[in-house]
Structure formats: structure tokens, C-alpha cells
Amino acid sequence: MLRCKLSLPCWLPLMTGLCVLVLTVGCGKNPEAQFAWRDSTLDLLPKAREGVETAVNDAFGTPHDLVAWDKLPVHFGGVQGVVQPPAEGEKLPANQFHVQWDGSPDGVGAGSELLWMTGAIAKSKHPTAVVVKYDDVTKTLELKSKGEAPAAGDRLAVGLGSQLQLGRMVYMKNCNHCHGVAGDGNGPTAQYLNPRPRDYRLGLFKFTSTLSSEKAAREDLDRIITYGIPGTYMPSFLLLGNNDGGKEKAAVVEYVRWLAMRGEMEKRLVDELSGDYSESGLVTEAEKEKKSYADAKSEYDKARKAGNKDAEKPEPAQALSQLKKAAGEELKKFLEEDFPGTINDTSDFIADAWKRADDPASLIVPTVARVTDDAASRERGRLLYMSDKAKCYTCHGAKGRGNGPAIEDFWKKPGSNDTYARRGLHDTWGNPLPPRDLTRGQYRGGRRPIDVFARVYAGIKGTPMPAFGGTVLKDSDIWDIVNYVMSLPFEEQIPSAKPAAAPHMAATEPVGQ
Ligand code: HEC
Ligand code: HEC
Secondary structure, three states: EEOOOOOHHHHHHHHHHHHEEEEEOOOOOOOOOOOOOHHHHEOOOHHHHHHHHHHOOOOOOHHHHEEEOOOOOOOOOOOEEEEEEEOOOOOOHHHHEEEEEEOOOOOOOOOOOOOOOOHHHHHOOOOOOEEEEOOOOOOOEEEEEOOOOOOOOEEEEEOHHHHHHHHHHHHHOHHHHHHOOOOOOOOOOOHHHHOOOOOHHHHHOOOOOOOOOOOHHHHHHHHHHHOOOOOOOOOOOOOOOOOOOOOHHHHHHHHHHHHHHHHHHHHHHHHHHHHEEHHHHHHHHHHHEEEEHHHHHHHHHHHHHOOOOOOOOOOOOOHHHHHHHHHHHHHHHHHHHOOOHHHHHHHHHHHHHHHHHHHHHHEEOOOOOOOOOOOHHHHHHHHHHOOOOHHHHHOOOOOOOOEEEEEEOEEEEOOOOOOOOOOEEOOOOOOOOOOOOOHHOOOOOOOOOOHHHHHHHHHOOOOOOHHHHHOOEOOEEEHHHHHHHHHHHHHOOOOOOOOOOOOOOOOOOOOOO
16 A cells, blocks of 8 residues: 655655655564664654654654655665656547656556556545556556546656565564664664674675775675675575565665665764753763862862952853753754754765665776785785784784784774773674684685675775775785685695685685686
């Protein structure tokens, strides 16, 4: 069932013109499932929180009322079209008309559900109609309903959102128990897993074929879902929908992207507001004021005692309630005047970034072919690995065992001066993340040499493993390092042998280049 949602553009003048549609998804196993909000969203002042939740809900909906917002680069499924005037002299019954489609009308046929997006009919209380017949030669649709006739120029959609709905169903069945309804990596099984399931809501994925500044391409997500992540609990879904020509997998890829966009939108909007309008921020502010008043007051008292009559009496600190009141007034103005623009810019930014990820210009393409994997190349690689330029050993250890000196350090949290409570590396989500033991030959991002090249070239996003390509190391240097690193698992058994596919690494992935 599809229905048009009209509320979003009304209060967001900048978004008008973009069609927003709600897809009411049929009941799944969890009728009560909700998208959980971030702790930082829940910590906002009530009006600020409402602002964020409304913006995110309007653009994305709820698990049972998904919104297909055509601003986002998501394949929502279905096809849109425009009603064409009849040819000259042609007489068509009121329930038949020609359509010019924006894409391929493959799925359109008897029984398809049709939604009017613009025109007089779109406003009727029953926006859906059912297709009785479709003739692809004359592009003529015949409808069951005999109601009001569409006019030339009216926009319609058939099966809109079908792919996202399918993606949601696949996700709820196979992924939800680890990755959580909102993609927060906090499903019921998650707490028992190390590393934890990915929280998609930063819009960050680790193992991509894209440059370090870019998001994951569709193909990257497809690959992870197909083959899983070796050495972690992320399973392989090689057999998912194996008789459906890849439909279920493609749908869940879109759903993961969509959840990532939703999560990033929430995070970025909260970040805009939390500095001035969070409960905990105001409590800290009030404490700070109280303390500085106490300090100033004791200075004043001292000065008075010493006979200084000119000492200026400090202003009393503002109570929390006063601070809240002032923040509330400021917030009201911000929400009315600036926030709609913030929402628009944020969604543009996210949509552009995800669009770019699938642009071939975002892919890592080595400028030179793999350097011949011989003893000389591996030795060059080893020297680079130990060099001050690459410093791989500081994390991975001189012998590659993942025990470099960096694991003894207290690391700073990103974007802050605070350090983590535990020694060693952490990922951007705040989870402890030891450097890989490279002697084990386990490559989470894929074990083809080109995969390892990509890891070194662009680093591992969301982790402290830095990017070396383009700046620090030449492509031929990276190949030497790849040759060295990939020889480490075999070094002790066969000191100078060429690494070959080891039997314990079952071929779950194509071994190429
Ligand atoms: C048994 C738990 C589990 C299930 C079920 C599961 N995952 Fe994962 N998934 C993980 C873990 C753990 C990681 C993180 C591994 C890491 O950090 O190296 C992960 C990571 C991912 C990533 C991130 C890849 C990257 O490059 O950052 C994606 C995407 C993903 N899973 C998608 C899915 C999808 C889609 C499904 C369902 C079809 C699914 N997962 C089912 C546990 C699971
Ligand atoms: C600041 C610490 C740090 C430095 C420096 C570093 N790495 Fe890493 N590296 C890591 C961490 C942490 C991981 C584990 C990431 C994960 O599993 O999410 C990792 C993972 C890897 C992996 C495994 C990739 C996979 O697909 O599983 C390889 C290979 C690797 N690093 C090679 C290198 C090489 C080569 C260098 C130097 C050119 C290097 N690293 C420098 C921290 C570092």
C-alpha cells in the first residue's frame, strides 16, 4: 500500500518540489520495532530533540512507514512516469492513458499498484489504483478504478519503494539481530560479539574500494554481504536469494545505505544543536558558572578584608533554570530561522557523498601493475614497513604480530583532547581495536592482493590505520609492501617461498589479480 505524504515539504520551503512518499510496509515479525535514537539526541532540550526527530522522521519515516525521498541516491524501486495527451484524433476510455516512463517499466503489469504523485487525483482520499492491463508497445495503462480521470502531465509511480521494502524484510530476517533495527550495531546478539557489528550510523564503512575520503560503493557492501568478514562474526550471505537473480541482496544493500544515510543525518543534526542545547551541556555550564562565581567571590572577600574598597562585587552565577530559559528562547529562533536550511544542507551533503562513492573517479586504481612478487620486492617492502615513512611496525610490530609499541600508548579520542581509559588503539565508534596480527593471513577486507593494496592505499576508514597512497608512498612502494605483508604468514614455514593460496584459507572469495 502506498500513500502520499504531504507534510514534509510544507514546513520546509527549501524541500518543496521533491516528492516524498510513504511506503507502508506490511507487518513483519516485529510489529513494535522502532528506530532507536542516539543518546545524544535524547540528551537534547525537548524542543531541540523534537526538531531532530521530526526532521529525520519526515525524511526517512519509521520501520513500518518507510519514506522514499527521491533526493537520496537510493534505488527505492518502482518506476515513475508522466501521463501523455492522447494522439490527435485518438479516443481513449477514461480509465486508459499513455505514459512516458522515467525508467524501465519492467515490473508494470496487471495487479501493479499505482500512486498518483501530482495532479488533481493525487489529492483524492484513495490515492492508489490497480493496473488492469499494460501495453508496452503503445505505453498504455488501463486502470480498474473508474473514478476521476488523470490529466496529461500528471505524475504517477508504479511499485514505488518496492525495493526498499524488500530490503527491509531481508534485513529484519537476517541482519537485525546483530546490526539492530536502526543499524546502530546494537541488536540483541551484538553485546556478545567482538568486534562488534558495524554501527552504520556514522555513514562509515571500513573495507571499501574507494579513496580514503569517500564512502563505500554499492559493490563494496555487496561484497561484504556476499562473503562476510573473515575472522569476525559477520557471516557470508553467499546463498541469500540465490535463485532470485540477486534481487534480495541488491535490496538489502539499498536498505543498509538508506539506514546509513538516516543515521548520519540524525548525527549531523544533533551535532549542530548539542553544543548549546543539550541537557548535560547546560548542567556543565551551570556548574562552571557556579564555580567561577565562587572563585570570584572569594577573591572579592579577600580584597575587602585587605581593605580594598574598590573591589568589584561579582555578579551571582546564573542558575540552571535561568540558563535553560535563555537557551530555550535562542533555540526557538534557531529552529525557525536556521534549522530548515541546516536540514537541507545536511541532506544535500549526505546525498552527494553517497552519489560520489559510486562514481568511478572515487575508486582506487593502482597506476602500476602489481610489482613481481619476488624476494627483492618483499625485502623492499620490509624496509618500507620498518621505515619512518610508513611506520607500519609501530602498530603491527616488527614481526607483524600486531604488537607494536602503539598498543601500549593511551590514544586520544578523535576530535578531542581526552584520552581513552584503556591503552591501545580504538576505532571511531570507541571500541578497542588491536592492530591486526599480519602473520595470521586473515584479511577482513578481502585477501586478493588488490584488496590489501586498497587497505594500505586508503587506510581503513573508521580506524587508526592511516592512508598511505598518493602522498606518503608511491603505488610501486605499496605493491612491495603488499608482497611483503602477504608473505608474513608463510615466513616461518618456508622462509623464501613465494606465498601461494594456503589450504586453510578456503576459497570463499574470488582470488584474482
Ligand atoms: C552474527 C552477527 C551478524 C549478522 C547476522 C550480520 N552481521 Fe554484518 N557485521 C557483523 C560484525 C561483527 C561486523 C563488523 C566486523 C568488523 O568490524 O570487522 C559486521 C559488519 C558489517 C558491515 C560493515 C562492512 C564494512 O566494510 O565496514 C556491513 C555492511 C554488514 N555487516 C552488513 C550486514 C548485512 C546486510 C547483514 C544481513 C544480511 C549482516 N551484516 C548480518 C556481524 C553480523
Ligand atoms: C596507527 C596504527 C596503524 C598503522 C601505522 C598501520 N596500521 Fe595496519 N591496521 C591497524 C589496525 C587497527 C588494523 C585493524 C583494522 C580492523 O580490523 O578494523 C589494521 C589492519 C591492517 C591490515 C589488515 C587488513 C584487512 O583487510 O584485514 C593490513 C594488511 C595492514 N593493517 C597493513 C598495514 C601496513 C602495511 C601498514 C604500513 C604501511 C599499516 N598497516 C600501518 C593499525 C595500523
